[in-house]
Amino acid sequence: MIEIAKITRPPRHIIEALRSLGTATIAGTLGHMGFRNPHMTGILPQTKGNVICGPALTLQCLPQRPDLYNHGEYADPETQLHRHVLYQVEEGDVVVVDARGDMRSGIFGDMMSTYFKGRGGAGIVIDGVMRDRPNVEKLDLPLWLKGWSPNFHVQTDIYPNAVNVTIACGGVTVVPGDIIVADDDGVVVVPLSMAQAVIEDGQKHAEWEEFSRMKLMAGESLQRYYPLHPDAEEEY
């Protein structure tokens, strides 16, 4: 039997607070806290306008070799680890896959995506590609990927090696249970231990920005309104 580590899911108010901040505020705040690059480079939203936030379940892929993976033994679907990461999914979870940037291995397709959707998953993030785009898009599932390929997941060079281990994805380390936030700017990783501080710091910014934005749009002075100058605070 395949043993898979369980993750601890963060409380709902943490999830909600991070989602409402958005990735730009979170990434900037993490940057000021010493997390230089919390953003997964090269992993793009597949439909605009989605915002998701949830704990990470991880899948690690590695280059194929015949003693670790072969098509024959693989005939039993239950040995396929990309299924097992989906078995772990609870409502609001995010599946994050280290596909090593491979552009020829469609990690999940139509049926796997449907199952993920049926279990209430929040979204999927892959340092690689998915397949069956014409059908998958009908599911209206939030996806951040490098692209698409019609090839199946073990058709060329990689295979799924482990579930819920620490991985790297898009140049960022992801520990199972980390909080993933993704929107049109891309995907950021919030370590659980930094989440509370990010929320506190991030919320400070938001309030006067709406006022400043209105002024700037009217062609007013950047020096006066961004950041808000003490002289302009009264006005606000």
Added chain:
Amino acid sequence: MIEIAKITRPPRHIIEALRSLGTATIAGTLGHMGFRNPHMTGILPQTKGNVICGPALTLQCLPQRPDLYNHGEYADPETQLHRHVLYQVEEGDVVVVDARGDMRSGIFGDMMSTYFKGRGGAGIVIDGVMRDRPNVEKLDLPLWLKGWSPNFHVQTDIYPNAVNVTIACGGVTVVPGDIIVADDDGVVVVPLSMAQAVIEDGQKHAEWEEFSRMKLMAGESLQRYYPLHPDAEEEY
């Protein structure tokens, strides 16, 4: 006079059957038949929702050198081979160009695309770019490309060297007359000699999948419904 090899076009029922399977089923089936990667990496649909299938006419580009190509002699348009591949186009054909990944040479523009459309071409596939996007998009022509450039086809480093020879495009070998299938997952190549077997194998899958998809969307067991477990067959 320029001699160009003619292609043999496959019967219509083969074309129709492959189009209805879609690239994901075809690529997977070809993979199981030993064609590891039938998918052209990095060549993306320029508008969503198109599905095309048709025989390949090919154009090979190579790096420029003054004894093989020069602007002076090139003044006579009839020496330009990118025109000659279009002269070959019959209804339903797909033009496939090996542009060697060049991002600065717009292989076809507005007028060439209009002519291609006028002859009933099914679509164009290029391991490179096209130009005149604002006008070309009005034609509503299915295109799979790496991108766009306003530069014309011989403006920088490459030139068209041969029509209807075997080429590579996006990492896949294309023989003139091969069947090209393209949709939102990308472009796959079906060798004529494998087409019948692909169709037979591909059609087996499709039937019970609709039933399973419905079950999975309702959050039912992946083990039971995908692939369809013998215990669930009766239910189906």
Added chain:
Amino acid sequence: MIEIAKITRPPRHIIEALRSLGTATIAGTLGHMGFRNPHMTGILPQTKGNVICGPALTLQCLPQRPDLYNHGEYADPETQLHRHVLYQVEEGDVVVVDARGDMRSGIFGDMMSTYFKGRGGAGIVIDGVMRDRPNVEKLDLPLWLKGWSPNFHVQTDIYPNAVNVTIACGGVTVVPGDIIVADDDGVVVVPLSMAQAVIEDGQKHAEWEEFSRMKLMAGESLQRYYPLHPDAEEEY
């Protein structure tokens, strides 16, 4: 105090004439005049259908080092040069940034973009990325970029080093005051001294093309209608 060179803006009729030609005609004409590649490779329109033309204000970024840029001193926003390039903006100007292809440094965000819009800027071109996409897109601002990142402009490896100096962007040299034309084909650079000749040459092409396009769409002969054959001129 920071000294920044002023640019000389070209007359309005030059701007209007270039905008109406579009990038494909301009790039082709420049190519025939010996400017092999006037097109910025890899910098893509972020929304389709925009066409802009205007003089370039430039911002040069370089790799960070602690003696030239450090977070402490940078606390005073007025030392941040990415603000200063925006202070130069007049109606119709285009800001062009050499971000050295960096994908992890969001050069401008929501507030800077709003200020740019408020001043009447025509558009922004970056050999790199912006941030705050969910908010920036509401501004309906024409943008040509390599992508997006939630990170702020000095969060990882680069910093703004100079305003209105000669830069390279997407493989093309840009002198402050050059005319930038951008549409769905991408971004081209028109040196001021070549603008008049480009306009004269470019306008010659446009007239009979509409007639030819109609013929080609009807499946007529490419040899006869493109370029327009003397025999067909009478018909036209």
Added chain:
Amino acid sequence: MIEIAKITRPPRHIIEALRSLGTATIAGTLGHMGFRNPHMTGILPQTKGNVICGPALTLQCLPQRPDLYNHGEYADPETQLHRHVLYQVEEGDVVVVDARGDMRSGIFGDMMSTYFKGRGGAGIVIDGVMRDRPNVEKLDLPLWLKGWSPNFHVQTDIYPNAVNVTIACGGVTVVPGDIIVADDDGVVVVPLSMAQAVIEDGQKHAEWEEFSRMKLMAGESLQRYYPLHPDAEEEY
């Protein structure tokens, strides 16, 4: 305390037999056995003429983040995992590092290499770089690397995350205890379970090749002497 898995070392005769075959014979034999690419791409011998064979100890690096690695806590050298992989070294072992292709992080330097040499290590293989080349080269230690950097191992983007876990290096999966063979052709991985078969198959080839080589050098027929034609066997 840091727990690290121990490896099982293969018997000496296996090691000796594989070393005498060389990587070309081994890679070819593995290829015929279904291990398509056992060769680490892009990892080059740093001095010519070395041949090593030994069991793999592995070190996995990942992108830095402040909750998993920070300079402050790292002050205690005993928390540094790149030291711990060296503590495991016995005579004849090969250390293999997944540095994720990073060219700016010198995984080991002068002192670590000296310690490795003192313990009798056979060689080091890194999908990245080392530092202190002027001193390290004096040790005459067999090294296969992507290059060199004077930066120390955690100076920029990565840090050592785990010892003796399964990694990928140069596009090949490496399990701790796998047999690594490296020479001027590069580095190959021999899974323990395939070693005996590789040896048996590989040895069949070697015998008549010396005879054929002599003939070919004299300009004799390739058809007759390679592979050795039945007609030529008598001659041999």
Added chain:
Amino acid sequence: MIEIAKITRPPRHIIEALRSLGTATIAGTLGHMGFRNPHMTGILPQTKGNVICGPALTLQCLPQRPDLYNHGEYADPETQLHRHVLYQVEEGDVVVVDARGDMRSGIFGDMMSTYFKGRGGAGIVIDGVMRDRPNVEKLDLPLWLKGWSPNFHVQTDIYPNAVNVTIACGGVTVVPGDIIVADDDGVVVVPLSMAQAVIEDGQKHAEWEEFSRMKLMAGESLQRYYPLHPDAEEEY
């Protein structure tokens, strides 16, 4: 039977004259004659100090597909086209291979190289890699490659598709029979029709340069001695 086009070899005095000019003079002269880039980018000399010049025999590799290449049928060595390009070799010839930049397919190994040497081949140029480096280096054969791999030529993604057809190698088009000149600067291609002009122009430069070199080494004025100023001609 496999039909292969024969090449016409240029007269010996052309070969000798080009060899004595060296690649830098040739490339520069070709550049001034309108051949912008006659240099194969990324293909490096494997041992220093070799200079070769000879006519090109070409081998074209393409991505594998099971209908064009399969291991089973390939069992008959005489169907392997990489052998057939060697069968064409006469004394002084250069074999040029378009391996599409593949780093995992050792095009030739020990035995093939020995046969090539035995037939008097001048050298081998590959946009890819060779194998068996420990043995091949004993042959002291001039080689320009991207590197080495122990894998055999059809072990992973490509196969040899045609002999003596026009190819591209390192970004330069090579027609069978073109003259290849290679030294420590790399590999250049001289089209037969440009050879005489290159020789005449190239020889003009060489004479006074030795004099100027001596002066410059002594710290004399660059303005006066390079290019040789009329005032300094008398001195010379």
Added chain:
Amino acid sequence: MIEIAKITRPPRHIIEALRSLGTATIAGTLGHMGFRNPHMTGILPQTKGNVICGPALTLQCLPQRPDLYNHGEYADPETQLHRHVLYQVEEGDVVVVDARGDMRSGIFGDMMSTYFKGRGGAGIVIDGVMRDRPNVEKLDLPLWLKGWSPNFHVQTDIYPNAVNVTIACGGVTVVPGDIIVADDDGVVVVPLSMAQAVIEDGQKHAEWEEFSRMKLMAGESLQRYYPLHPDAEEEY
């Protein structure tokens, strides 16, 4: 007349002290002082065993355009800026060129290198290539480059645009007058204002390391001898 900024050269004892530290100690020390990456990635020593240290003269190259550079006007050698950076050379200087990574433009050749050597230049560093390797290597000049090409400096895409301006080279910003140190590990940049602190900090390390190195080579404990444990200090 071309105006070029002069650099201020640092005192000889600074130069000597940095040279004797070597790049690994310097890069590490700069890293601890907040200069994350002072190492030029991808720029390799062309001959082993050289160590140089000297102030930087800089040359900036940019993509060609006909209004800024054209072959006709360029006929007068005195307009060529790559000559002007050499006119600035005094004994011990290092010329650093931002060639934008171009692999097809040999910035300096035989004669320019001879002149540089004649003036006593310490070495040349290029984010690109040189030409005339067979002759240049006879000069025994320390060079750090990406490689070689026989093409001349303006043969393809770039041209020299400015001398002694701030540039980036290999991912590091270089201000004219910065101290460049280069050895077999590569090239590092020491800002003048950080030089004294680097020397003081770097020298602390060197003393006990020789003792530790001897112990480690004998297989002694890494914990005890590196860094030197208080218990072992007496022994030392």
